[in-house]
Amino acid sequence: MRQKADEQERAQAPVTHCVPVSGGSRLWAEHRGTGSPVVLLHGAGMDARLWDLVVPELARHHRVVRFDARGLGRSTPPMDLFDDVEDLRAVMDHFELGRPALVGLSMGGETSLDFTLAHPARVSALALVAASVSGHIWPQDPQSAAYAAARRDRDSVRLAELERSIWAPLGHTAPGGELITSMIEDNAQRRIVSEHLCADLGRNATAGLDRIAVPTLVVHGDHDHPEIAAIANSLVAGIPDTSSSRLPGADHYLPLRTPERLTELLLAHLA
Template sequence: MIPDSSEHPAVPPRAVRVPAPGGGRLWAERGGAGTPVVLLHGAGMDSRLWDAVVPELARRHDVIRYDARGLGRSTPPGEPFGDVEDLRAVLDHFGLRQAALVGLSMGGETALDFALAHPGRVTALALVGASVSGHAWPPGPELAAYDAARRVGDTAALAELELTIWAAMGRTAPGGELIETMVAENAERRVVSERHCVVPPARDAEPHLGEITAPTLVVHGDRDHPEIAAIAGRLVTGIPGARGETIADADHYLPLRTPARLTELLRTHLPCVGSPV
């Protein structure tokens, strides 16, 4: 493949431990070259979610991904923490005044809240199967069981429901084996992390979507939970200039199910050297 004018000599990925606010370390990896992009994963998973996206994205971007507090290879929290503050710590550690943010599910919620709190630091947003702080989820037996398992710390039930509800395409679909591995390894860690994560009562992004100034792409899979599609519609109509895309044959774990299509959308949307920000 002949690189286009926006591609840069590759910088091999390098893993580091970022000091977390209040103590502990966040596992992070940085590689590639070009304009900076930070990838944020969802609850119950870790930065391996982006394994199939990073190599191509790093051809023209400085790509950073990290494991959220207590998940993956990051240390478990010993005191209350905030995910928005952790994201700021990652940017500050790498000396980045600005970056594009790509977040899935919980990671999309964090990216959106960060963009509202620090609009000058976000060059672009890509919200993938994103949740939104303050969103009222409709009642239903599956989601009720899922929330109950989280509250009581039933990690076996939580892992099973995570796969049933959010990875509905199953093990035989692309990325299935890695998805099952991540869910199993992070089920117990997730319970500990969520008990320490503090979300301020006033944090409610839905009424403030019109304040988002960063160019925004909203993506969801056609086989994701129906409420994710409803949230995506709300984001597209509420964020000025937002563009929505639905990807076929993808559930909530979209970056592993259809990485080529997602990467294509991200490469088109994210600012690169020489493009307007």
Template sequence: MTTTTELIPVSGGGHLWAERAGDGPPLVLLHGSVHDSRLWNRVFAPLAQHHTVIRYDARGHGRSTLATAPFRYEDDLLAVLDHFAFPAAELVGLSMGGEVALDFTLEHPERVRALTLIAASAGGHEWPRSPDMEAYGAAQHGSDARRIAELELTLWASLGDRAPGFDVIEPMVRQNADIRAAAAKGHALDPDEDAVGRLDRIAVPTTVIVGDHDHPEISVIARRLADGIPDARTEVVGNADHYLPLRAPGRLLELLLGG
């Protein structure tokens, strides 16, 4: 498989690191918080047999630069589509990446052909208070990289180090935890990004996917997305936590390729 890597200019003088492979209908992969494009290691090449696939590191993650001014992840995604001259693309996003893909679809419906939301968060959904999530928020607020990584691996990689993919998950999380807090502080929150109140406006084919071992609130959000988005398809994947593309890549490929 031939791949190319590119640096995509974005606002504030920075760039996004991106990788492209394959030929066919365009598909863009968006990772979650404390992740980078390695999240897609086990599905990237197989998808490229059917699509022109783009994976990129979000602002401040992986090999992309930190923000020097306020920015929006949705604007960065638009820059990616424009850079590769894609009039429209299928979007596949996990966690934060799913939230970005959802907000982008509401903002730029003409640029999206289909939407896959994996273990997605969603703007406007209020999480219940819990000691674990409060500790996670405090670690991010305090830029405590060691604690961020520790809690990430405990709360979100619940299947542990004996399940598939941990060899990628652990170093990815620990490396991105060092810069996650700085990336989050550069993100300009939009008070109008209340996606859960506008789900009925999504008019593209949508699949909502969740792992059976993910955080319980992710399943709550998945049901809310599936109930609110017209004709959305829902799939629960077995033996998968929040890191579903690395835990159950075979089943995810079946779902993304029409299985």
């Protein structure tokens, strides 16, 4: 019994990797746990710390891989144009994940959808958390215009301010606030470089939602940007096999605002 317990404890211990990707860059990645594989993808201006409060319980039931997108967190900056869908494929190949479930928040959800449409045989399930979608046309309101201007002007200070006010409106004192602030500040300048070099390949998942043939969970928070709720509704309407949930007390950073409830939903969906 003691030997089995030791083996389980070792399986739960995180193991970090440097995953080689195109152009000589390296992605920081971590895996832990055993069982059916799950890959966690974070949003723009964040890093894999987004999942800190979800991973421990999820890894008790699954083999969990999370990684920092190119140029963010502990990953190296891009040297040339890159494709985030191909970066995801490189991570999956590195860990020899044949057909994992993909759990993506915001930009990570967009990448997950694009990957599933490009490689449908390599995905077993999707969980789209406060997801964006390639091809979606965002409304031209003052907030969105200011956000776009800060990115265009490469103003990292202004971009961090807008990230907090638009996407983390529950503030620093709400659950997860300290880590959210840290991620935003750590990645504000890095994301400008990465977004500038992320190739625009003209993908349009909005036109292909009916081709998503895996069970899909759609989740968003009740304090998120209104357009995220609109996208969630379009995902539910467009993807054939979906379930959905709107979580109270959460803005765009659901895995840190309401980690217990989100983890429950993910475990039920991936069972």
